[in-house]
Amino acid sequence: MADCFSIQKRSEIMSKIRSKDTKIEIKVRHWLYHHGIRYRKNCKTIVGKPDIAIKKYKIAIFVNGCFWHGHDECNKSRLPKSNLVFWKGKLETNKERDRANIETLEQMGWNVFVLWECQINSDFETVMTDLLDKINQIRYWKENLSSTDNL
Ligand SMILES: [Zn+2]
Numbered sequence: 001m002a003d004c005f006s007i008q009k010r011s012e013i014m015s016k017i018r019s020k021d022t023k024i025e026i027k028v029r030h031w032l033y034h035h036g037i038r039y040r041k042n043c044k045t046i047v048g049k050p051d052i053a054i055k056k057y058k059i060a061i062f063v064n065g066c067f068w069h070g071h072d073e074c075n076k077s078r079l080p081k082s083n084l085v086f087w088k089g090k091l092e093t094n095k096e097r098d099r100a101n102i103e104t105l106e107q108m109g110w111n112v113f114v115l116w117e118c119q120i121n122s123d124f125e126t127v128m129t130d131l132l133d134k135i136n137q138i139r140y141w142k143e144n145l146s147s148t149d150n151l
Helices: 007-034 084-107 117-149
Strands: 052-054 059-064 111-116
Touching (some): 007 052, 007 117, 059 117, 084 111, 111 117
Parallel strands (some): 059 111
Antiparallel strands (some): 052 059
């Protein structure tokens, strides 16, 4: 079926989808906070403005909406049928920017984690427990390394 929305209407719908992204960010932040993790949100001084950053351990966490960040092989990232070329270009640009940011951060020694909307919605506890494990591992390493530095 052809998409009957105008570009304007479509943009409106898409911006509503975008605002949903922040709901999953909040969900992730609350979970981390309740598990004793202290973080900064949308830190502008860090490349790519990660949704969540733990500066002390150089951990950057991106909470990505599947549509806007073009989650591969994910049915939530299906493109609208109208203005296909427009959306394809726009979302490719987003993906390209994400890739470049992650690369830069990793080169700077950051540990980057990307959480996807569909995983958060379907398997929240597993995703978060897994993330917390990794954060604790990094924390352990950093604390051990800094103690050898002091010798
Ligand atoms: Zn997805």
